[in-house]
Amino acid sequence: MGNKASTSETMLAVVRESGELRFKDDYPKPPSNQLDPNQVLLKVLAAGINPADYKAPKFIIGPVVGLDVCGVVEAAGSASPFPIGSRVYGTARGTLANYVVCKHTSLGLVPDHLSNEQAAAIPTTYLTSIQALRDHGNMPNEGGRVLIIGASGGCGLAAVQLASRMKASSVVGVCSGKNEQVVMNNGATKVINYKIENFWDETQKYDVVYDCASGSGGGEDYKGHALTVLENQKGVPHGQYVAINGGGVMWFKMFTCGQSKNQHLFLTDANTKDLNIISKMIKEDGMLPVLQQVSIFNSKNVNDGFQLLKSRRAVGKIVFKMGDIDTNNGGGRGEKKSTEQEEVEE
Numbered sequence: 001m002g003n004k005a006s007t008s009e010t011m012l013a014v015v016r017e018s019g020e021l022r023f024k025d026d027y028p029k030p031p032s033n034q035l036d037p038n039q040v041l042l043k044v045l046a047a048g049i050n051p052a053d054y055k056a057p058k059f060i061i062g063p064v065v066g067l068d069v070c071g072v073v074e075a076a077g078s079a080s081p082f083p084i085g086s087r088v089y090g091t092a093r094g095t096l097a098n099y100v101v102c103k104h105t106s107l108g109l110v111p112d113h114l115s116n117e118q119a120a121a122i123p124t125t126y127l128t129s130i131q132a133l134r135d136h137g138n139m140p141n142e143g144g145r146v147l148i149i150g151a152s153g154g155c156g157l158a159a160v161q162l163a164s165r166m167k168a169s170s171v172v173g174v175c176s177g178k179n180e181q182v183v184m185n186n187g188a189t190k191v192i193n194y195k196i197e198n199f200w201d202e203t204q205k206y207d208v209v210y211d212c213a214s215g216s217g218g219g220e221d222y223k224g225h226a227l228t229v230l231e232n233q234k235g236v237p238h239g240q241y242v243a244i245n246g247g248g249v250m251w252f253k254m255f256t257c258g259q260s261k262n263q264h265l266f267l268t269d270a271n272t273k274d275l276n277i278i279s280k281m282i283k284e285d286g287m288l289p290v291l292q293q294v295s296i297f298n299s300k301n302v303n304d305g306f307q308l309l310k311s312r313r314a315v316g317k318i319v320f321k322m323g324d325i326d327t328n329n330g331g332g333r334g335e336k337k338s339t340e341q342e343e344v345e346e
Helices: 116-120 123-136 154-165 177-185 223-228 248-255 272-285 299-311
Strands: 010-017 020-028 039-048 068-076 087-091 099-103 107-109 145-149 170-175 190-193 208-211 240-243 263-265 291-296 317-321
Touching: 020 299, 039 087, 039 116, 068 099, 068 116, 068 123, 087 116, 087 123, 087 272, 107 272, 116 291, 116 317, 123 154, 123 208, 123 240, 123 272, 145 154, 154 170, 154 177, 154 272, 170 177, 177 190, 208 223, 223 240, 291 299, 299 317
Parallel strands: 145 170, 145 208, 170 190, 208 240, 240 263, 291 317
Antiparallel strands: 010 020, 039 068, 039 099, 039 317, 068 087, 087 107
16 A cells, blocks of 8 residues: 555554454544543554554553654643643554643653654653663662563663673573673673573573563463573572463463462553653663664554564564655665664574
8 A cells, every 4th residue: 555645634553454454545634632530642653563563452551553752742731731832752542643632640751862763662662671680670780680582672772781781690681692792791791502402401590581482373382391490599580570471370360369479460550650760771771672663654664563563573563754755656765774784583
């Protein structure tokens, strides 16, 4: 589908339709005069994508695709702390569009030196990972030992960076050998190549095992092995297993009867306070997201981006930047560039 110019009442957007993701060039633009006090209308500058964008159903996260955003405030409700024109980043429902309505409580100001694309790569993966390590993993203030399974994906790389800056003494990443260097470059103290060795055969024990791979679509299930490498006190595991996906039993326990004391699934809490903590790390410690691919927002590039995401071969994040649209054939007038490896495995 080509990209036609949108009118003042319509916009470009990726929507869930009949079980598929479709690029629309005439989707209704959100009105600016119907905002609740805690809402803002953003003109989207860049948007990142996550597996939830194609896995989660429409009735849960809405008709328009996308959770991560960097944008400029065009209109604001009475309770918003962000003035018109503020450049902000965070999460919302429906960010793969020219405009999106967000709660101001899920946004933060973008650090000045970050590009729009870098900012759009941060929210979901960094919020998820900091809450996994700090809140659910009970990671020690310093000296903790962390194992990150799926360390070269979006959440995995964010966790490697965060654990390093949270003064962990050991940050071990599990990924393929192809991605060892990028994981080491982002703060890991060691990498285990899952293709030739098993992390559960190692003698080292961990305070936190952060599992970003189980249940991600390839049939992986590392939970049982992960529990065996948690640190023990008097023969009883006291470390924490934290996963971003899980089997039906774990999800059932999370929503109903409660989880085991050292096993955790959780839903990410998108909030300004944690975004500000992440921004502080970015400003003070030079933390930056790894971008696998940045491309112009159009139908061809969106399709290619999701194919790459579904292949599970992306290292870091896939981001689309808005504007500069080719209205003829959907090819875009901008580049499709990779800032990491072209062919990599998670």
